[in-house]
Structures are given as structure tokens and as C-alpha cells.
Amino acid sequence: MSSPAPPKNGVTVTTAKEDDNNQNGQLLPSFKPGLADRAGIGAFHLINKVIPWYKLPGIFGAFNLAFLRIELRQFNLYDGYASPAAQGTAVSEPLTDPRYIGARNSDGKFNSLELPLMGCAGMRLGRNFPRHLTPKPTEEELMTPNPRMISDRFMARKDGRFIPATTLNLLAAAWIQFQTHDWFNHEQSDEKINIPIPEGGDKWVEEHMKLYRTKPDAALDPSDVKCPGYRNLNTAWWDGSQIYGSSEAVTQTLRTQQPDGKLLLDTHGLVSFLPRDEQGNPLTGFNNNWWIGMELLHTLFALEHNSICDRLKAAHPDMTGDQIFDKARLVNCALMAKIHTVEWTPAILAHPALQIGMNANWWGIVGEKLTKAVGRLSKTSEIISGIPGSGAEQDGTPYSLTEEFVSVYRMHSLMPETIAFFNSVSGTHLSTIPLPSLTFSHAQDPLKCGDVTFADAFYSFGINYPGAITNNNYPSFLRNLHTPDGQIRDLGTVDILRDRERGVPRYCAFRRLLRLSVPTTFEELVGGNNPTLAKELSDAYNGDVNLVDALVGSHSEPMIPGFGFSETAFRIFILMASRRLKSDRFIAGEAWNEKTYTKEGFKWVQDMGMKDVLGRHFPGLKPVLARSGNVFAPWEMLGESKEYGGVETNAPKA
Template sequence: MPNTLSKPNGTTSAASSNGDDKGKKQVELQPSFTPTLLERLGITSFHLLNKLIPWYKLPGFIGAFNLAFLRIELRQYNLHDAYATSQAQGSSITDPLPNERYLGARHSDGKFNDLKQPKMGCTGMRFGRNFPREVCGKPSEAELMTPNPRMISERFMARKEGKFIPATTLNLLAAAWIQFQTHDWFFHEQDPNEKLNVPLSEDDKWLDQHMQLYATKPDEALDPSDIKCPGYKNLNTHWWDGSQIYGSSESVTQTLRNRHPDGKLSLDSRGREQFLPRDQVGNVLTGFTDKWWVGMEILHTLFALEHNAVCDALRKEYPDWSGDQIFDKARLVNCALMAKIHTVEWTPAILAHPALQIGMAANWWGIVGEKLTKIAGRLSKTSEIISGIPGSGAEQDGTPYSLTEEFVSVYRMHSLMPETIAFFSATDGHHVTTIPVVDTTFTKSQTPFDDGLSFADVFYSFGINYPGAITNNNYPDFLRNLRTPDGQVRDLGTVDILRDRERGVPRYCEFRRMLRLSVPKTFEELTGGNKVLAKELAEAYNNDISLVDALVGSHSEPVIPGFGFSETAFRIFILMASRRLKSDRFIAGEWNEEMYTKVGFKWVQDSGMKDVLGRHFPELRETLKGSKNVFAPWEMKAGSKEYKGVETNV
């Protein structure tokens, strides 16, 4: 239940230290805007109701309304700028529009989405915060390494005896999809001149006596507050703009389409298949290539194909348009379609709860629903609850838009990855081969295709393989000993813990307190009565519950029925998932046929992931015919059902 003290002036207060609140310093949570009277009544009413019944135990429709008002409260108190002044966002004077083309097109570096604040959300702008910066300060060396992050990885990340814990309500495509999306959203800059040295125990099996990782490079200090709480730049754009495909600069975008004056992205043909182009040493050429593997290979290729298909449709309708005109509108359409798929398909798959099924559909279509919206258009010009976020009007809720460090934190989902993938024929389902995931990484991402598999085969295989569950002790071994092209060897379990601490993400109890959630006073309360896990956590964290890392705590708390991850992480998700839509001029603002064209607007509204897959790989249409959600396990063909391989996740 919420753990807040209401203030007459509209602020709330929360203790800034973990454990018992008694006598602790209070941090004032200042609202960034004032909700309407109706919104305040809704928030208060559901607060009272939730003292008796939590939102997830309410009937689906009421639960969805509960979440809608919770989201308003989160917007009110949990959006914080990483800059001391608004001047950082630029102006029409300091950053004038270089070309009127970008009034109706996305700029690759993310500028000019908001014409009054042209730098907002662009490449190189800092990650914001969901909590006041005073509770997100830079840690001391002792705080950074206490308890030892490698020890935490060994005890709570490593798969015990190599045992894979599957998420049986999802498929591997769902795991690939979220990495595909996060590669659009965020990327921190590392500092090769500053290394973090993680001390190791004598019996540690690591390669050396210590583990070295590049530190995250902080932005230059622009204000005294930046010393206590450094800001960190995002090397990607913050917008939902397909930068993983198109790049986060105009120069990169141009190289990816330079062979196609008709607005298309470059692809290379190999027999009947088309592949992303490579450089001379085999590195893929696309907008974002970090942590590349076959899952990224197939999704980047799919949406490059989709972009080109939209180009063909636009060229047919507008034969006199220039290549730039075709490209600009195709990119708008492709980006919006990916945002829609994530909102109404991926999210309900991983958060399979009735309130979320209703709520995420309402995020896009409103409570009036898809059918009526398509027939009558928006019934309310401004209400996102009635008619959905697209077209409701872009709004920043008193804080310049950016993605946040806490948003990055809750998307640490490496446990979704299996150790191996079993590959099958898309036509009759027979097993072809089983390949360790590590053998499909970086320049080896085309290994399955070298073995004779088609894109349809690989997508079918991803559709019937399980990902890992997002829980303790479920990181694959290869990610805990990952050799990357830059010469580093990383344990991503250690990295995940260290990055949160380094960047000032509060630990678990403080994280929950800042979200006005109840804070556990004992380890057994945290684990929902799991005494074995509670004992292990107490030993690892020296009996100090305030030290539990946000990621470990989220993996340890009981999960809401149907949820694929914790409610603690979900609070950040429900806030930021809608903010990415609501802040965007091209989605919440100019959502119409004039901006997207009649052809493009219909393309987005009428298409889903099933349509995209079937459009480019017709062999999958029959298999997907009965699928209600492409990110849930697909129906297996007879040949797949006969396979008994012990290595597979099927």
C-alpha cells in the first residue's frame, strides 16, 4: 500500500533512508504540475480503495482505471530533470530549425520534436530521473563496492547447476523484441580512461585477481549540483524513433540509405533472402550494433524490410515525390508501428493481467476501443483515457522529456536469454540444429543461416522457444563471461549491479519509498515469506536490508499473478511507457493523415506484428493464423512436437 504523508501544499514526503522511517530525514517530493479536480478526486478515491484492495485484485476494468490515476500521480511526483535549468533544452534562437523538412519529419539526432525546446530528447542529452537528484547522489568507493557486486552476481544471478528457469507464457521473440527496443532508447558512454576495479575473492574462478570495467563517462558539470549527482548522456535519441534501425545522426542515416535514392534502406540479396549489409570485416551496418546476436539480426532485418515495403506503397500513391519525402514518411510509419506493437502486443504478453490487457489497449485506442476509433476517429480531442494517447496532444507534465536512469535500471532483463536455441523448419516443424546463443553473437549472428535456415525458420523457432524467467539465479553462463569486440570480458550480472550503484539509482527500499510503495522491514517480508531466500539475502547484505540492490530486490519480491516482472519495476514502466508516447509531437501531437499520409496512417492503424511477419515471410501465415499474441508461444507443428532434445527450451 502507498507509504505517503499528504501535505496541504500538494507535496508528499518520504524518508530518505531505508529501514525504519522513525526519526529519518524527510525528502519533499514536489509536484511538477497540478492535476485537474477530477484527477485529484480519482487519485484520492483509489488511494482509499487500495488500503482495502490492491489494484491488481480489482475487476479488470476498475483496475485499469486505478492504473490510469496511478499514472497521473506518478507523472506528478516522479519526473525530475537532470539539468539545473531549462536552458539546456535549447530554443529557436540557439538551435534554429535548419530546414522546414523537419516540421513533418523526424530528425535523426532527435532534435526539433518539440519546436520550442529543440534539443529536448536529442542525442547527447542527459538521462533524467524518476526521483529527486538529492537521493540519487554519486556513491563513495565503499558504497560502490558494498557488498561486492561480483559476489552478488555469483549468489543471485548465476544459474544454479546451470538450471534454466523458463518463462512459459512467453516466447524467445519476446526476449529479442525488448532488446531490439532498448537499443532504440538508451546507450551510455563509457570512459576508457577510467576503470572500475572489482575485487575478487580467493576462490573466484574469474580470469584474473580482479575484474576491470570501464566507468560510465559523466557529462561535464554545468552546475554545482552536478558534482553531487552527475548527469550521464544518452548516445541514442530518447525518442521512440527507430534509431536502432536509422541511426542517431543524420550522417549515419544517410549511409544506410545511400544506395537507394527512392527512400529505401540498403539490403543485400542472398538467394531469395535479403540481409543487412556488412562491412569488410563482417560487422553489420545498421543504426545500433552493440550486443549483436541473431535475435537482433532478424528483427533489424524485418523492420528494414517493413520500411522498404512502406516506401513501395508510398511511391505507388505519390509517384512524383522525392526520395527524401518517401523516406521521411516511411520512417514515421515504421516508428509508430513499432511503438504500437510494443504497446498493445508485447506489453500485454509480459504483463498478462486483465487490467493491463484493458489498460494497454486503452493507451493506444482509449476506452472506446479500436473498432469505434477506426470508424469515428477520436471522440475526445484531448482525453487520453477516452480516445488514447496518440492524438491527445503532446505534454511534458512540467518536466522536459528524457528517458531516465531508473527506466534503464528496470529494463535489465538479461535473464530472458537462454543458453541455446533449438532451430526448426517453418514448413513441417522438423528439428534442424541446436546452437549455443554465444555462437550467434556479434559477427557470428548469421550462423543459423549458414546452416541452411531461412528467416521464416528462425522466426518460427523463436516463436516456439521459451525465454528465461525474470528472477533470481537465471542469468545464462555466457553472459557472465562475455567477450565483446572492444576487448572487454564482462560478467553482466556484476555489470548490472555496478551500473545502478555507479549512476546513483537508489537501492531497493529507497526505490520503493520514492514510489510511495510499502517498504519491507525484514528480508522475509521482502521475499513474501520465502525463508531460504530471505536467509541468503541477509547473509549477502550483512543483515542490512537497506543495502539490497534494486535489481536483486525486484527479482526477489513476490510477483503479481500474470506479471513477468516485479511491481516495483512496473511502477517505473507504467510511468515511462506512456510518457514516451505522450511527449512525442509525432504521436501524441500531429497524429493524423496530414502528417502520416492517408496510406501511412492506415498502415499503422491496421497492422500488427502478425501482419508484419506475414507480409515478409508468407510461410508463417498459417502458423500464426490462430495466434492471439505473437509474443506468446506459437502453436508447434507436428515435427516440432516430436523433438525430444534435452538442450532445447521448447
């Protein structure tokens, strides 16, 4: 057996396939917690036998989660490859352009200078569970129980009834799709899956629903045959690829021809819009699954990029267009990461421990004021002074997003059936539009015709509720979705099938691998207080609780107070949410400084939030934003909008 090479960027690189760190074609994580961490993990294990973390006082709950995250780093990070050679080396992938030492490469290369391919476009998604426990299913396993039947019984809104998430607003729903479009995008094969439609009562238009399979990566190791890897067409970094693209070639097409570093926008009078190609598709980094929510956020952060460019140009008139662009992109990406960490997450996980913990992820337990006033009190401790600037670390496994991470972000229930639009100044009701009329090529329609301004749309998103992430709450149009490429899909069926196809464990196995309690009966799964749901699940899954899909189980389990999604999904979230920050050289690593970002850019990231971004580009929103709390929670309602049920039913009262 050969000796391991020295650790690089937090990853132990083995030099022989037969190393003890490779079992079943699986590179095992090399991360081991220190003595103090093991003591903390052990102490909270004992406490949690009596009191779960979410019932502890806020600060103790936050520390409980911090030690849980360390435990998850040890047991729930796995590479998608059987050999570390896949990540490249400085020799095999030399950095020939010094520009990318201090700037992001659009395809994600060179974030790590030691492992230059890590996290770049085209690399495999990793796993939160050992690969040999995530095998490719047989065709019988793929279809058992029938995924369309599961969608009909547990996804469809019963009698069209919309279940609102009353602690959030529709902007929160748009935001998470905006972010996931930055993080992952599977490659599609030319081979189709024919899903048989259950007999009796199903109103699908054909006898089969035809979906393209996910394309597996080439087999680089014998283990890849039984447990295929799947490539991520996006970069895995928090680098704004939904705006800037996941290749340098795409990025160049989105920039102006002027040496100003700006992104292209069409201006109509005083209003800026995303430009369109000849087919009417928006010119932006990622334009699939398009609707007015994406139109709003892509436009907003293209505007924000251009405002950052103006600030940098004023402070540094000698900068070239490329230099301005590079710095503005760094600032814009870091700002989005900060907004997601300290604003969106505490809105959807409204629990005291999460309020403390997510703020500490960015600022540390010493808090924002002290960190901004004197800088980091601890050079390396992410707990004391936050993750940004604490030192990039891969925790024994090359960075990637994971198939299980993709799975827990299946949140189509957030989408309503209609959106009620109101004037952003007076609160006057303008229109209520079915969501299908605001998708794909129609996403700009109310904005372009002038019936609704961008400010009106953002205000309306601020007071409309999204759907709750629970059973029987998928919007009807997403269960009969006609896409521009001619496909007709039920996204409830798609969500179930994609998890199965990609080897995501079923609910009980999923929880077992996260060291959570595992239900032995359907009554236990639903918490013992919903016998009707328990019986429906038992009927659908042939009395075998081990067959319940991860998504259905997560929708069925009791919710922690204040949470917008299940504790099962949350376990993946607390591991991967911090990993996206901690692995990134431009956020956690040596590039987090004024030299890389510029003094003006670094201050922009530290000082700004979502309210600042909205108020900068749509000043008329400032008064209502000032009187509202978290920007992803319901805003103050103005005038006539108070009299409408639009914030609860997404339609005006009769």
C-alpha cells in the first residue's frame, strides 16, 4: 500500500487505487474532528437523548447545530469519483492566465489552485452517502410504486386547494429557484423513460409519460457501472453562473462591447430589461424554467452588477473593462451568498437557533458590528469570526454539490396558481394573472406592456404567499407543464422519478444514513396524529414503509416549529449550506480581502443587503421596505391590498 500524499486544500490525495481510503470504488472522507470537537459531539448526543436541539435555548441550539455540522462533515461527504485524479492537478491543468488568480473563471476552474477542476462545469455531483449505497435502480425499482400514481395521490392540490406558507412571501420562492439555477443542472440523455399511466381516473393525455433520462457520466471505474456518476453542467461554486454563464464563451456574449465591465441590458425609456435572442429567450447565464420570478431577479442582479461597475470605475478610472467586470462579479456573487445566508435562510427556517447560527456563519458569534469595526478576532475560527476569511477547507473530500442536495431542494410546492399584482405606492389592485400566463416567453408581458412596473411586481411578490412545502400542494399547471421544447410533464412525477433514477435513497434509508431516528410504521412517520395520511401512505406503498420516497416522506413528517421544510432535508442543508462558503477560495480563502475585491467592493459586500439592492434600483420601494422586516417574509400591505385575499389565496376576495 502506498503512502498518501500531503493534504492539499483540505483534501488527502491518495496515490494508489488500493489504498485503505478506497472501498467499493468509493473514496472515503479523510476528515477527522479534533478532540474538542469530538467532546462537543458526544456531549450533545447525550443531551439530545433527552432534549432535541430545537427545544434548547437559542444559543445552545446553535452550538448543538455547529457540532452536528462537524459530525456530518465526517460521515456525510463523498466524492463522485473513485479516484482523486479526476480533480486535476496544477501540472495536468496549468493556470496559464494569471488573471484567474484573483478573478473567477466562468467555468469554475482554478477556484482551487491545487485541484483546478474541482467544482467546475462538467464535473460530477458528489454524494452525502457512500456511493455503493446509492446504486442505479432496476427498471422495476424505478417504477415501484408507479411515480405518476404517487404524484396524483400526494402532490396534486386536492380540489385545487392552495396551502399557503404564511411566514414567507413569493419573493422567497423565486429566490431559491434563482439560486439553484446557479448551483446545479443535470445533463439529459437522448434516451427516454416511458412511465405507464395508472388505469382508472388518471387524466393524462397519453398512455405513457415520456421523459428523457439523466445522462450518466462515462464509466471511469468499475464501480461507475453499478453506481453511475452524473455531471453538473453548471459550476458548483456560488459564482452567479445563472447570470454570468458557466463558460467564458457564454460570459463574453452577455457583456457590453464597451470597456465598462457591464452586462447587456435593453433600455426602454427609463426601464431596463434583459435582452432577448431571436427566439425570444432571455440572454442570461441560465434561462431554463423561466417565469416572471426569474425575470425579476435576473434583471435586478444584472442591474446590481452594473451599479458596482459604476462605483469601481469612479474609484479606479484606470481599470480596464475586464478588471472592472472581474471585480464586480466577485462583489455581486458574494453579496448574493450573504443575502442567502443571513436573510433568506432565517426566513424559511424561522427558529431562534437558526437566526443565531446563520448570522454566525457570516459574522461569527462576535457579531456584525464588531467584525466590521475591527475585522476578524480569530484568524481561522469560523465559529468566532464567521466563515468568510476563515480559510478554505474541503473537509477531506473534494468540493462538489451532491445528488442529495439536489433532492432536498425540490420545492415546487412553493409556486402558487396565480399572482395578484398591486401598485407599489397606493396598494391598488392591478390584476390577478394565472401563473402559466407568466412563464417562458410570456414572463415579460405585464412588465413590457406597462400594466405592472418592476416596483409593482416586487411589491406584489413581497405580499403574496408562496405554497407550503407539504403534501398535496403542487400547482396544477406544474403537473401538466407544456415546455417550449414540446414536452408535457408532471413535475410531481419527475421529482419522484429523478430521485429514484439517480440513486437517492428512499426516506427510511435516507434518515438512517444521517443517523436520524427511522420510523417502523406509517403512523410513526407522520407523527402519530394523522391516521388518514398514514393509511393513504400505506395503501400507496403496499404496506412497506421502507419504500416511501425521500420527498414524500419529508413532506409527511411533522415539521419543527418555524421551519419551512423537514428536518430530514435540513440535515443535508446544514452541511452543504456552509460547505458552499467554506470550500470557496474567494469567500473563505486567502482571496477574501480588499486587495482582491477592492476597498470599495469589499465594503459593498459587507454593508449591503437585499433591501439596499431593491431600494437602489427601485427607490419607490424604500418606504415600504423600511417598515417591513425580513425582505423574504410578508411585507407591510398598503391601501387596497389590505382588503384582498391575494396574500393568502392569491386571488382577490369576491
